[in-house]
Amino acid sequence: MKSYILVSDKKWHDELFLTLKNSIPANWERIKSRDEFEYLNLEKINPDKIFIPHWSHIIPKDIFEKFECIVFHMTDLPFGRGGSPLQNLINLGFEQTKISALKVSRELDAGPIYCKNDLSLLGTAEEIFIRSSNIVGDMIRDIIYKNLEPIVQEGEVVVFKRRKPEEGDISNLSDLSKVYDYIRMLDAATYPSAFLETEFFRFEFTRASLKSNEIILADVRIIKK
Template sequence: MQKNNISNLNIIASTMPWNQDLPSRLQSLTGAKFQMISSPEELTAERLWQWGPKYIFFPHWSHIIPANVFENFECVIFHMTDLPFGRGGSPLQNLIERGIYETQISALKCIAEVDEGPIYTKRPLSLYGAAEEIYLRASGVIETMITEIVADNPKPVAQSGEPIYFKRRKPEQGNLLFATTLEQAFDYIRMLDAHGYPHAYIDVGNYRLEFTRASRKSDSITADVRITLKSKNPEVEQ
């Protein structure tokens, strides 16, 4: 049975460092209470029943949300595409790889089907800059969206249009050998330049060269390079 309450408490569930101050900022903006959950182990139905939140917001959460959580609490997730376009994993990287530099952040209700829930609201987002810059920019947009949802309690509306699906990217897709132009290489570097992401790379002999902080020139790219032994690179999903 779904929890029905008029609680003044809301939850922010995020593992990313740029969202750790979000609860305190939202509390100042809205007057409502916000509690942070920063690991999947904390996201349990038992704990949430004790807290009784009105909303659980998931800005940049890449873990599975348990069914007994989204079935009993109003869970709002944020997806960096204009849904139903771009359902699925690695939305930022898939958009930039397709040459898309302006998108919408969709706030949607979490349901069993991935990224198919009804939409509360959408807001535009620029995809220029390095990935971490984009995520920081998105965090500001999401902060505004959460403020509006808490204040207005909008009823989510079913998605409309033909769905387009993205596949979660794998670390080997960040290999710069796949880039055929300087612009593509620049996009590969910047779209993976964020905390927790495997960076764009090239393997040379026994070494892996990882690239960050790229700057685009008319006929070249300037970037920072980190050199490691290939055997020291764990396989991490994007």
């Protein structure tokens, strides 16, 4: 029987793992932490494929050279290689993107592509991640059942820089729709919220709703500095 691993520490992939385990006959394992994702642990399982829908760490060479590792990147590669794809796309004004399933290689996000599927960028970051989880599930099924072979990337390479927590500062934004985008694109578990600061307080924003481009309603967490 085939063996597959799903690597993600995100809670929105819990259901994805259970769905794959219950619908695709195979030995399925879930890895949630960096410590678990080690060569010796993988060697014991000896997976046929390792699926990585969301991971913020560099995948070691001894792993991707030994095992077939497939990551899911939220851009139409080779456009948007690099970090913080969701936030960079929304910041650039995109409302639609593609999820690219690619084989891990030495160069970041430069490996050959198995397949691509459309993804809407409307809603909060967490809503988008949940939506993408269902799409990733369909892509995994296609890769397994259709025996898809990856194809070398073609097109102009555009590289994104990983965004830093301090870039969530909304105090210097002058456009209301931009403020809304900043709040929603950072509104997900484990992500640093959009914020502004005064001398004494830090205001963190979530659950934003844009009303006719004139008003934003949002939850705010106020922290004394």
